Amino acid sequence: MRHTLSVMVENEPGVLSRVVGLFSGRGFNIESLNVAPTLEEGVSLMTITTIGDEQIIEQIVKQLRKLVTVIKVVDLTELKAVEREMVIIKINAEDAKRAEILRIVDIFRCKVIDVSIDELTIEVTGDHGKIEALINLLARFGIKEIARTGTVAMKRALQN
């Protein structure tokens, strides 16, 4: 099953490689990884999505907690969480297909951020399901390039 882990770490050199090295060294797989500073100075937040059965995820969480530079690990999958990813997609868009693509862009509330004679570049934000659905829909037009941020996630408010 796919799990989203929120990992709070000390923002110091080498911390990313400690986390990534833990995954590769123990044969765990990272699906996406996103890191950026938080409001608190010296603290960064990583959002890691990974796939594994319950036992593997339990090991991943425990092993992460064992790292000296990791402050907190939360498996957001068990909680109500908001998840978003931003994706930039460059797509084939000859005149005949353009209207249809724009309709899809509209329905999915994407933004067109670059246009050329036969290409459109669009920006989309959404959860994992929405992004996958959009990519599936656009695939038939021919996606030329794609850049994804990886998931960022946060626990919803008002939970016990």
Add this chain to the structure above:
Amino acid sequence: MELTGAQIFLECLRKEGVEVVFGYPGGAIIDIYDQLPNYPFKHILVRHEQGAVHSADGYARATGNVGVSLVTSGPGATNAVTGIATAYMDSIPVVIFTGQVPTPLIGNDAFQEVDIVGITRPCTKHNYLVKDINELAYTVRQAFYLARSGRPGPVVVDLPKDLMQAKTEFIWPEDVSLRSYQPNLSPHIRQIKKVAELIANAERPVIYAGGGVVSAGAEEELTWLAKNLNIPVTATLMGLGAFPGNDPLWLGMLGMHGTYAANMAINNADLVLAIGARFDDRVTGKVDTFAAKATLVHIDIDPTSIQKNVAVHVPLVADCKSALSALKDVIEPTLEQNYSEDSHAVWVQQVKQWSEVHPLRYNKGSKFIKPQYVVEKVYEISNGDAIIATEVGQNQMWAAQFYKFKKSKSFLSSGGLGTMGYGLPAAIGAQMAFPDRLVVNIAGDGSIQMNIQELMTAVCNNLPVKIVILNNGYLGMVRQWQELFYKRNYCETCMDAQPDFVKLAEAYGAVGFRVTEEKDVTPVLTEAFALPKVCIIDVRVDPEENVYPMVPAGASLSDMLLV
């Protein structure tokens, strides 16, 4: 007053109560060596950096204190890596200080530069590159704290040369606090009560003790529990000595080369108390059949050890000593009411019977000297009071099987990593800590040659370790596997081209003995053990003797080869 980085570093070691440093100088660490004569601790100059870390590790295992080694950058640091990984796998507290090129050169492929923090990241508990002289004292303090607290382990601190030359005020941080590192030491009392209840209701309980008992110093509590509740005890290689090896409740080691009684007890138990052990594959064999009839209780300080290899029923994250004393507090008041002297009597009887039917044995009366016989004689002559270090392979297993460890911290062996070349430098470390105790390295002819250069370290520091080579002319354990599982294809395991170990001992200024007949084993060992000198005793043993019992890798513990 301002001090240089080198002085601050050495002040820190003094504050940490360091008595001995095992090291090897070089360009990047020279500033520390320049100051070393002004400080009170002893420096042992090894002959290879791997030896420095193994010696610090042996010192740590024998004393329970943090071992320290000091090496230079680049090749000095990479030579230390095997020692670091060895300590990591066995959770041994050592702090390794590596010299580093000056900070402006870091990342420029400078002479003798290597990213040792990167290299050792997967085999240290934590590691540091010190980038600011004002952080030096605090980093050293943290390194010692991390090495010895929680689940112990090796910590590397990389020290750039320019920082050792720079100056600042020395401020010793009294406290260490890391918000991201809070090892859980005290047990959950509800879990403890549950364990007490399980023990009270168990008919066939077994204690399976590991190195965690030794590192927590929980031997007394473990022995109390076993003796008062009449529970048989087995241990891993790392746990040998945690329970007296001459006690009637002692089953011997379990696992791949464990005793029949220990493995059968695990297989038939209805309750297994795993204490400070991690269900290593050399212990469990096939995981699905390990203790299949038992309720598993697992006490360990490291949450990642729990549920990693085996699903346990009652996990308990705590320091073994706190957990066992909490258990004692719960059980003691109800001892008379819940347990009688013959609690588990039928079970203990059954276990004894297994021991009697298939004891550890070997064929006597052969024309060859049997290696097991040699270990038995080492035990008898030393009265079981020696510190035994081992190399890795058959020699290690025979030492584990045939020396009855009465005391904890007396068996130094590379368990997790299985590092050939560990024994001699580890023995040197132990002898450094206990100059008056007999320290014996039980070695093979293959592995002794992996760090043989440390003979010089022992000789020139008057550390009279005894090296008993069980010389069979083979890389014996691999040959055994080839014999049993690879159709006797003895590819590259025959080591018949060997140095003359007696002359080699003499060349280093040690004393050499050669034993080729069984009748000479006792007199020669007795003579060597009495000599206050480094001795090599080259015993020519049966070249094709194997270690039994044996559970083939991946098989169930019940599938033991017994002969």
